[in-house]
Amino acid sequence: MGPDDISRFHQTLEGRMRESNRSSNVPRFVKRVELVQKQTIMHYQTQQSQPFLKIVVALPTMVASCRGILERGITIEGLGSKSFLTYESNILFALRFMIDRNIVGGNWIEIPAGRYRKAARVMSYCQLELDCLYSELVSHAAEGEYSKMAPFRILSFDIECAGRKGHFPEPTHDPVIQIANLVTHQGEGQPFVRNVMTLKSCSPIVGVDVMSFDTERDILLAWRDLIREVDPDIIIGYNICKFDLPYLIERAEVLKIAEFPILGRIRNSRVRVRDATFSSRQYGVRESKDVTIEGRVQFDLLQAMQRDYKLSSYSLNSVSAHFLGEQKEDVHHSIISDLQNGNSETRRRLAVYCLKDAYLPQRLLDKLMYIYNYVEMARVTGVPISFLLSRGQSIKVLSQLLRKAKQKNLVIPNIKGQGSGQDTFEGATVLEARAGFYEKPIATLDFASLYPSIMMAYNLCYCTLVPPEDARKLNLPPESINKTPSGEIFVKPELQKGILPEILEELLAARKRAKADLKEAKDPLERAVLDGRQLALKVSANSVYGFTGATVGQLPCLEISSSVTSYGRQMIEHTKKLVEDKFTTVGGYEHNAEVIYGDTDSVMVQFGVSTVEDAMKLGREAADYISGTFTKPIKLEFEKVYFPYLLISKKRYAGLYWTNPGKFDKMDAKGIETVRRDNCLLVKNLVTECLHKILVDRDVPGAVQYVKNTISDLLMNRVDLSLLVITKGLTKTGEDYAVKAAHVELAERMRKRDPATAPTVGDRVPYVIIKAAKGAKAYEKSEDPIYVLDNNIPIDPQYYLENQISKPLLRIFEPILKNASKELLHGSHTRSVSISTPSNSGIMKFAKKQLTCLGCKAVISGDSQTLCSHCKGREAELYCKTVANVSDLEMLFGRLWTQCQECQGSLHQDVLCTSRDCPIFYRRRKAQKDMAEARLQLDRWDF
């Protein structure tokens, strides 16, 4: 293409753009077409650069349309028809701008004095508004003064709505009755604004500005005004993205308050709500809503929790209990209307509750140092802070890649869904596990940052890859290339340094610096920043490999990812061989070393020595010796000793973890029931306790006894319902499941009972297994724990014994105990007669009520109301027993009630909490039921 061709190309493209954007009255679509010298990032090239066309369009939105036209192909006069591969044509505009101006997320930006002027036309609600040329922005790297955090204003809020009886609130019907708000300066301990807006009067609350309104319209507008006045940088809350924010917007729409949804920093720009689904392998499918509020970051603590922590429940209540050690009242939505319709005292009650829901997200934000960690992550990867919650991992890698590529004059092709040959590749080796209970110390050797090290050591990158056809053509000398174990060819750094290795080197070097600075740092805030940074750097380094293997991602390159794993496989095998060859009696050591297990980047070695100290010494020796055989920077490290060590199978083990010979650090368990979220607490606690007794106390008989007691309690119905709750994630929508499963079927049944509160995709479903006909499938026996509690439905202890407890226990005990099965599961403790729970469900509804003797539970045939003929004469004794029973249960209930009152923060009010995450709640409900039953029995004596 010569200059004339470019001009023709420009005109043709302009014409095509005009055709496909007829409605637009833009004078010109394509601003410029320039010839530039660039290089593609893909494959090693011998020439430095080649000509590319750089197309500049009038508006960002035109890029996509332009890309479509070029990809489909255009006909240029004199050149014929041609379709084009486009480069960097699918980059989010904000990111493109930031990359071009060298700006990262969480960045400090300077607009130098004299380089700006007061805004000619005010377009925003910002306190300062000015005009300047985009190229005048000066981006400051996060160092020294510029590593400090800005004093963001953070608004934390929560709304309450009055649902109709038995229905979850819907914006089309149900009013917003309260909004609680806290505003805090980032880094300060206390909020400087605390208020609650209520519909109708509300009694005063100490330290809180109570603002009461007569109409909903007034509340909504007052909240909008608060936003304007406070002008928060960050809006936080719990589930605000999926519930509170859309609810407010939709409610204002229903009420026709057109002036409400202007909450952003741009004047006259309305907040838009869009349904959104996010789906990734890592986070699963998640339905949410996109709410656009310009200039304010929405930070939903629920989303953050779901991304950063694996928990069995994500209710605000359960998360607060977990991280803040504090329970929160959980008021069922049906009670909220009653409180609203009461008086100013009951509304005050609700307001206190609402305020707490606004306060807890702020507490979580502070406690988990979210602002520090997320700002550091944004700075390291370069993406805006908002991406960290709304987008996946790959955008972070892409952002770094684009920045690095720009420095090197490389451009990244837009290859959408273009599967590069095979679509899967072989992963890591997991060494065969020699299962057993090891009473000699086991040393663990680990490769440090294995995959990043491999990519650095062998210069694996898009731009160093030599495809087979090029390899023949280029005829590269063997000493300047590496052939990977998977057969791929990459050039060595002398010919072309890879940019992935360069990114990794920088990330790991920066992490080393951050860790060194962390050691020096005294100021807790500075430490928080540095720790957040080193963590962000580690996570970023580790996800580069994943990015190259993401076949549905932005720039998959399986040649890189499969080479990485192939080196990894070779290395773990090599390590195992070296250990077993060198550490032998023949080689002058006391014992023959054995590798008993290993996974991806680690090997577990039994050196045969009997003290932790000796195992550590040999571990260090082995690590140093073997490290020497690998290309830099690959390094094998001695990390820890397990002693004793219980190896159950691949990816499943437990042991005491030692890093110094004096004392073990902790009990470590991997993969087994104790660390899994889909087991009920009974199993988790039982397994943990047994492991503790076996590994720490070395008391196997004690562990056996503990098992027996637990089983006996279970069969006697003496176990709390909260311990029997199993939770599983709902990973797809109902119809997408190929087979029936307990949690899926239950979610479906719950949806029929109340569609608004039933679990949806991405939620975790708690359930218990209830008694049912023999041979019934588990999915027919699953039930909502609250429903079970309220309707007194009997659970199925046998199921818990056979399907939950027994296998995990046998797996642990079998390596240790002969006849484990007989000993644990078939003793006399399993023959305890279970007291059948009285039932008013199912078949029992049809059975005729028959009185049973209060003494021996035999059916009474005579005309007596209390005792059978055998127990006649024991009246006094049995009456006293009944009275004592009632009083015991009353005391128990009273204690639990007080405990709940303390939790809700008031000893003078009813307990409203129905939290299914709280064991106390289950016990309180059960005590209440038991007490009522006992009282009924007592009443029978009143003849």
Place this chain on the structure above:
DNA sequence: GGTTTTCCCTAG
């Protein structure tokens, strides 16, 4: 009644 498939969750 044994084998295969599906699903969940974890290790690394």
Place this chain on the structure above:
DNA sequence: TGAGCTAGGGAAAACC
């Protein structure tokens, strides 16, 4: 204008 990866155990349903 979207999504890191594979290996693997174990429970339960579905299949033959």
